Amino acid sequence: MSGKKLWWSVSAVIGAIVVASVATIGVATQQHYADLSHDPAFSVADSAPVLIPADAENGVDNAALAARLDQLVTPDLGTLHGQVTDTVTGETVWQLNPDAPLQPASSTKILTAAAAIHELGLADVLTTEVVTGEEPGTVVIRAAGDVWLSNEQITELAEDIGSAENVLIDTSIWSGDLLLPGWDALDVDGGYVAPLEPAMLYGARIDDTEGDVPRSHTPALDVASALAAEVGADTVAEGVAPADAEVVASTESPSLGARIGQMLETSDNVMAEAIGREVALHRGDLETASGAQATQATLEVLEENGFDTSRVELSDNSGLSTLNLITPSLLDDILHDAAANDTLRPMLAGLPIAGGSGTLTDRYQDLSGRGWVRAKTGTLTSTSALAGVVTAESGRVYSFALLSNGSNVTAARAGLDQFASAIRES
Known part of the structure; x- marks a missing residue:
């Protein structure tokens, strides 16, 4: 709907509410003052509308x-x-x-x-949790599909965790090929995409936070390595988060509305793929989602x-x-x-x-x-x-x-x- 047409619709609704309110007050007033007499009501000529909406028939060819x-x-x-x-x-x-x-x-x-x-x-967010691992001194990042993670978020997670000896990352929420049909593997180094893993810092960009710069071939491990450096851990690897593990830290992505806006404006392929997986996981009882399920x-x-x-x-x-x-x-x-x-x-x-x-x-x-x-x-x-x-x-x-x-x-x-x-x- 155009802005002018929207104004016309809103004005009509407001007008209907005002008319209804006036009618209700009028009935009550008439009942209360039914015995009083008065001169004819003062009338004011209708004024021309200040805004004129785009007419459906006129003004365009x-x-x-x-x-x-x-x-x-x-x-x-x-x-x-x-x-x-x-x-x-x-x-x-x-x-x-x-x-x-x-x-x-x-x-x-x-x-x-x-x-x-x-x-x-539009308000939907992704929550990435860090949970206790099966071995003492181990924490596991439960990746949730957030490819918008930042260094500031890693620091905040580390502050909640304190220290750890081992940092693992569980990427099981996404499945299937890391590169999709019709893609060129050279596009990773070209900066157009990254291997599809469900946790990335700045969309897996290397040495920058935006733009078509080379992307990492190991985005999830990069997230684990960044957290390990903050908590003093010696070991970084992929692992499995225990289902009933204690959550020791968590962080949220921007809202879906913000993420879609960024994805469309910059035409970011990694963001689009992450949003597609998010849709797939939301439907049914999927525990993991592939590229084919996302499309x-x-x-x-x-x-x-x-x-x-x-x-x-x-x-x-x-x-x-x-x-x-x-x-x-x-x-x-x-x-x-x-x-x-x-x-x-x-x-x-x-x-x-x-x-x-x-x-x-x-x-x-x-x-x-x-x-x-x-x-x-x-x-x-x-x-x-x-x-x-x-x-x-x-x-x-x-x-x-x-x-x-x-x-x-x-x-x-x-x-x-x-x-x-x-x-x-x-």
Whole structure:
């Protein structure tokens, strides 16, 4: 729902409450003062409304917009599939093979975020516990899927523990391959992903806390080593946390809302995979979750909430896999729902701003969409994606999803940015 339409709805509700209250007071007053007489009531002429909501029929020319978008489908975009929707009327303004899936790259994260919000709620947190081990002097980190751990949290855990001789880490909550189908092992050293273990410091980044810097090949052991250094332990290893062990320290992740925002803005693949596992573990009685279970859970949650996933194939929750296939219609439907309804709307706040934040910081510098387009990017070899929302000059808000395959990345990015800017100019 656009901001103007939301204002109109809220005003109507407030008005109804005020009218009901006035009516109740009026009845009571009439009963109490029924015998009194008075002059005719003073009347005031109706004033013009201060705010005028975006009208559903007037002020926009969606046919002209569609014609303009047709002109922007050039060979630079390779095989382009897409869809644009007027979020006020729900009208599909423009489409090109919207139900035919293409490789989505990181626009996959829109599915992951939407499923997590529906399944878990924005306030959900992950709790990592440290428990006593079976041997004296041993503590075990019970990993919970928190890849957002920080050095400050390790220090706080150590303060609660005191000292220990051995630090073990139990990673059994996640199962399956450490690298998913369609991934390149070189992407670990390239900084795009880490082996999927359920405890990491700063997403397993080496010598930095953010960005696409090289990642560790042993992220869980790195967490255990960091804690061992703080508590004076000599031994670090993987182990099993006793089921009934005493909890000696614990720490919580940021809220799901904060984690989704960070994941979308920076397009962090490790974060997306962790959120996908979190969704899977929340469903049913799973004690451990694999990558395949995580992608299945994402699709199931979306389907249960009315989204058509029948043509979608997911091998991961981040979009790093070259095997993923998603329809633009699904991406656009999710974004339209986020613009029109409350549940998914917070997801839009995490989308990068054209020319202003995240993966769109360096784009749109000379385009009209700068500052008005909020969109999830996606980039793989020969694949470019852009999916989000844009406020047009008319005040109307549009959702859109554009997938370009078989194209030069630089040329395709420029074409997609021009496309979204054309929506802004309508």
